[in-house]
Amino acid sequence: MEQVRIGIIGAGRISHVMSAAHAQVPESKLAGVFDVVPEASERLARKFDIPHIFSSYQDMLASDEIDAVLVCTPTFLHEQIVIDAANAGKHVFCQKPMALTVEQCERMNEAALRNGVKLQVGFMIRFTPPFVEVKERIDSGEIGDIIAIRSAVFGWEPTAEWFYDPNQGGGLLIDTIIHTFDLYRWYAGEVASVFADGGAYVFDGARKHGTPDNIMCQMKFENGAVGSIYGSWSSGYGDKTMEIYGTKGSFFIDLMEAQGGRAFIKKNQAAPSPAEGWNNLGVLWKFGYQQEARHFTHSILGRVAPSATGTDAVEAQKLAMLADRSIRTAEVLRVQGAGR
Numbered sequence: 001m002e003q004v005r006i007g008i009i010g011a012g013r014i015s016h017v018m019s020a021a022h023a024q025v026p027e028s029k030l031a032g033v034f035d036v037v038p039e040a041s042e043r044l045a046r047k048f049d050i051p052h053i054f055s056s057y058q059d060m061l062a063s064d065e066i067d068a069v070l071v072c073t074p075t076f077l078h079e080q081i082v083i084d085a086a087n088a089g090k091h092v093f094c095q096k097p098m099a100l101t102v103e104q105c106e107r108m109n110e111a112a113l114r115n116g117v118k119l120q121v122g123f124m125i126r127f128t129p130p131f132v133e134v135k136e137r138i139d140s141g142e143i144g145d146i147i148a149i150r151s152a153v154f155g156w157e158p159t160a161e162w163f164y165d166p167n168q169g170g171g172l173l174i175d176t177i178i179h180t181f182d183l184y185r186w187y188a189g190e191v192a193s194v195f196a197d198g199g200a201y202v203f204d205g206a207r208k209h210g211t212p213d214n215i216m217c218q219m220k221f222e223n224g225a226v227g228s229i230y231g232s233w234s235s236g237y238g239d240k241t242m243e244i245y246g247t248k249g250s251f252f253i254d255l256m257e258a259q260g261g262r263a264f265i266k267k268n269q270a271a272p273s274p275a276e277g278w279n280n281l282g283v284l285w286k287f288g289y290q291q292e293a294r295h296f297t298h299s300i301l302g303r304v305a306p307s308a309t310g311t312d313a314v315e316a317q318k319l320a321m322l323a324d325r326s327i328r329t330a331e332v333l334r335v336q337g338a339g340r
Helices: 013-022 038-048 057-061 075-087 102-115 131-139 172-188 204-209 283-300 310-329
Strands: 004-009 028-034 068-071 091-094 119-121 146-154 191-199 214-221 226-232 239-246 250-254 262-265 277-280
Touching (some): 013 028, 013 038, 013 283, 028 038, 028 057, 057 068, 057 075, 068 075, 068 283, 091 283, 119 310, 131 172, 146 172, 172 310, 191 310
Parallel strands (some): 068 091, 091 119, 146 226
Antiparallel strands (some): 191 214, 239 250
């Protein structure tokens, strides 16, 4: 196999981001699309010259013209699609979060392992500079043993109510902060305990569904390091900062300050946009999506080891669910299996 033929399930906003990324990977071929809204499939197909529009995702999975699928549907639909794809022998890229519960994630991961297919989850920060270089330099021992990590994570205000709903989008912790849970594990190893607090300070959707729009989370790692995360959906801007302190040095990442340039967008009353005001150009994130797409395709072709796997997603999901439970119980919670 010289090219991986990609089918896209779900043709909303993120499918356009992922299609643009795969279009930059010579070993990827966008081969098919399905969405429950036919017009959405047609728009994506026209934009990226995708030859096949399927009438159902099951038809796509039955096609010999598809080697792998990108699951770009809302979170509550992920589980069945991923399991069906794995059972059909298709490699799977699933947008984050992988699912809404740990049990769902485990079933999806088990299906991929049982069928011998690759399952990569959309933790694209792992593929985005400068986070990749930081990982390499941590692993080289340059800053010694990690003592502490702290991060501020600013996500955009949700564009639909289902993001707040624990039965559909999962809320701030599962939808957005899960990226940082995965990154912390990648950098510092397994987490031993979690304590979190927060609330629905700003948005009616968060109040209605009993999920927070702002959180603080403290962690203790099995190696003795400590970590903290402030996460917000109400800041009015997106991006993150991160500080990593070790016994021999430190790293500082500030994507709020600069990303190769900035833009200013005037307010438009007729068509409001979350990008109004001052914003970074987002060059780093575009590169990260491309590298994520390349890694998925190259792992299928056997050129690189899998990363951001289903197993990684299961562990990140455990942290998100424990943080949510900690907010509700005001307890420090130990991670099951910690000390393993």
